[in-house]
Amino acid sequence: MDKAIEVKSLVKKFNDFVAVNDISFDVKRGEIFAFLGPNGAGKTTTIKMLTTLLHPTSGQILVNGYDPVKDQNNVRKSFGIVFQDPSLDDELTTYENMEFHGVLYGLDKKLMTNRIEELLNIVDLWDRKDSLVKTFSGGMRRRLEIARGLLHHPKVFFLDEPSLGLDPQTRTHLWNYVKDLNKKENITIFFTTHYMEEAERVAERIAVIDHGKIVAHGTLDELKKHTSTNTLEEAFLKLTGTEIREEEAGAADHLRMARRMWRRK
Amino acid sequence: MNTIYILWLRQLKRYLRSRSRIIGSIGQPLLFLVALGFGLGPIFKRAGDGNYIDFLAPGVIAQGILFTAIFTGIELIWDRQFGFLKETLVAPVSRFQIMLGRTIGGATIATIQGVIIFFLTLLVGFRPYSLAMLPIALVIMFLTALFFTALGTAIASTLDDMQGFQLIMNFLVLPLFFLSGSLFPLKGAPALLTLIAKFDPLTYGVDALRSSLANVTQFGLVNDIAILGILTAIILYIGSKLFSKIEI
Numbered sequence: 001m002d003k004a005i006e007v008k009s010l011v012k013k014f015n016d017f018v019a020v021n022d023i024s025f026d027v028k029r030g031e032i033f034a035f036l037g038p039n040g041a042g043k044t045t046t047i048k049m050l051t052t053l054l055h056p057t058s059g060q061i062l063v064n065g066y067d068p069v070k071d072q073n074n075v076r077k078s079f080g081i082v083f084q085d086p087s088l089d090d091e092l093t094t095y096e097n098m099e100f101h102g103v104l105y106g107l108d109k110k111l112m113t114n115r116i117e118e119l120l121n122i123v124d125l126w127d128r129k130d131s132l133v134k135t136f137s138g139g140m141r142r143r144l145e146i147a148r149g150l151l152h153h154p155k156v157f158f159l160d161e162p163s164l165g166l167d168p169q170t171r172t173h174l175w176n177y178v179k180d181l182n183k184k185e186n187i188t189i190f191f192t193t194h195y196m197e198e199a200e201r202v203a204e205r206i207a208v209i210d211h212g213k214i215v216a217h218g219t220l221d222e223l224k225k226h227t228s229t230n231t232l233e234e235a236f237l238k239l240t241g242t243e244i245r246e247e248e249a250g251a252a253d254h255l256r257m258a259r260r261m262w263r264r265k
Numbered sequence: 266m267n268t269i270y271i272l273w274l275r276q277l278k279r280y281l282r283s284r285s286r287i288i289g290s291i292g293q294p295l296l297f298l299v300a301l302g303f304g305l306g307p308i309f310k311r312a313g314d315g316n317y318i319d320f321l322a323p324g325v326i327a328q329g330i331l332f333t334a335i336f337t338g339i340e341l342i343w344d345r346q347f348g349f350l351k352e353t354l355v356a357p358v359s360r361f362q363i364m365l366g367r368t369i370g371g372a373t374i375a376t377i378q379g380v381i382i383f384f385l386t387l388l389v390g391f392r393p394y395s396l397a398m399l400p401i402a403l404v405i406m407f408l409t410a411l412f413f414t415a416l417g418t419a420i421a422s423t424l425d426d427m428q429g430f431q432l433i434m435n436f437l438v439l440p441l442f443f444l445s446g447s448l449f450p451l452k453g454a455p456a457l458l459t460l461i462a463k464f465d466p467l468t469y470g471v472d473a474l475r476s477s478l479a480n481v482t483q484f485g486l487v488n489d490i491a492i493l494g495i496l497t498a499i500i501l502y503i504g505s506k507l508f509s510k511i512e513i
């Protein structure tokens with residue numbers, strides 16, 4: 001089994017809208033794989049299907065050799081994830097968020113305690129372990145989410161726009177750490193980003209998705225050659241066009257308003 | 266087991282940390298006790314129904330439990346929109362355990378709320394008729410809380426934003442409360458009202474509480490508990506089905 005992820009003819013429809021339209025690709029074990037595309041291309045939807053949160057409309061998926069539809073538990077044990085949107089409990093402390101995760105993943109108490117300390121030290125949050133997450137900046141939250149996602153020693157690590165809203169220092173730090181992790185523990189990395197220079201620097205292979213279709217995939221050099229361009233950014237724009245994609249204001253935005261008003265009461 | 270425990274613990278920690286929520290939720294029952302208890306008390310007495318505070322106190326406790334339970338159940342929508350739900354849904358544990366942990370956590374909070382209101386009723390002059398019945402009252406509170414938390418969770422499982430929240434408050438929670446016989450005796454009420462009340466699960470929670478705290482009952486304590494127990498089992502089953510269907 002040299003494939004960490006295998007996807008064949010994957011389709012996801014929301015009613016009549018086709019968000020992911022018959023895509024196929026694979027990710028090798030131990031590889032750093034970038035999944036790029038404009039807003040609304042279908043990246044997050046694909047990740048949700050890979051991670052058992054959404055059922056595919058059709059097609060086959062294997063993550064670490066297991067099927068996310070039929071064999072959810074084995075798939076779930078084998079990956080870690082940093083979601084695009086926040087996923088921490090604001091009312092809990094750093095340590096409590098980690099502990100919650102460890103218990104859900106059935107970790108041994110003693111191993112868990114050691115691993116939490118180790119990971120929080122790596123992401124520089126150990127001295128904030130008893131602070132409530134609601135007092136944290138975006139960068140601190142991201143770091144905590146990364147530490148949490150790694151707590152149970154996943155084989156595949158999904159990062160959906162992990163550098164969104166981070167300053168350049170934190171981003172550099174984050175990618176150095178992820179690269180290191182990939183090398184030392186041979187963890188497969190599957191990530192999305194809008195920063196082309198990040199993908200250029202760390203990804204071994206890249207797939208570009210647009211309007212639910214994979215429009216190109218291969219190594220950086222292959223993509224540049226294929227599009228006769230000199231940088232990934234140029235290749236990306238050539239593949240996906242220059243038209244601006246609106247990000248929809250989803251239910252979450254409305255809710256944020258509602259909650260703010262609720263709290264004021 | 267650990268899964269259920271950690272979810273329960275999370276709910277409890279969140280509750281204990283929001284002091285404003287605890288204090289805020291005392292205002293409403295206090296208002297009912299003072300305005301209705303003292304306001305309607307004389308009329309109640311003249312009608313020959315005895316001490317209204319004794320009658321009202323279990324009803325107001327049930328009201329506090331109802332509101333808190335439905336609310337903690339519905340909070341699932343927030344977990345969903347603010348992302349934390351995803352963290353639990355990708356974990357290698359069954360959805361049923363997640364739902365159960367959440368629900369028991371919510372029910373514990375609602376029960377604590379009920380106990381706080383019980384102490385408030387003592388302040389306005391309520392006296393339970395028998396101390397030996399207090400543990401039973403506590404069990405009834407928890408059962409009522411469990412039912413309504415599960416109901417809130419079941420409803421929240423089918424909603425993906427807050428649009429429905431006001432609707433639920435106005436068209437479910439308030440009618441459940443006002444039609445349950447919390448505020449007035451069903452005995453002697455118009456037949457239609459009594460009939461409607463019989464379809465209101467809170468009616469049985471209130472009746473059981475009243476039976477254990479004030480020794481007044483319409484349907485009998487054992488019947489009340491049996492009905493509540495069966496309804497709770499049903500709603501837990503439906504709720505876990507709906508919860509396991511959630512896609513994010």
Ligand SMILES: Nc1ncnc2c1ncn2[C@@H]1O[C@H](COP(=O)(O)OP(=O)(O)O)[C@@H](O)[C@H]1O
Pocket residue numbers: 014017019037038039040041042043044045046248513
């Ligand atoms: N639950 C949903 N219901 C309907 N449409 C959705 C849903 N989730 C995503 N979409 C739509 O599917 C498309 C792909 O979204 P997404 O995968 O989030 O894109 P990306 O992550 O590449 O920005 C978008 O047009 C989005 O509006």
Ligand SMILES: [Mg+2]
Pocket residue numbers: 043044045084160
């Ligand atoms: Mg996305």
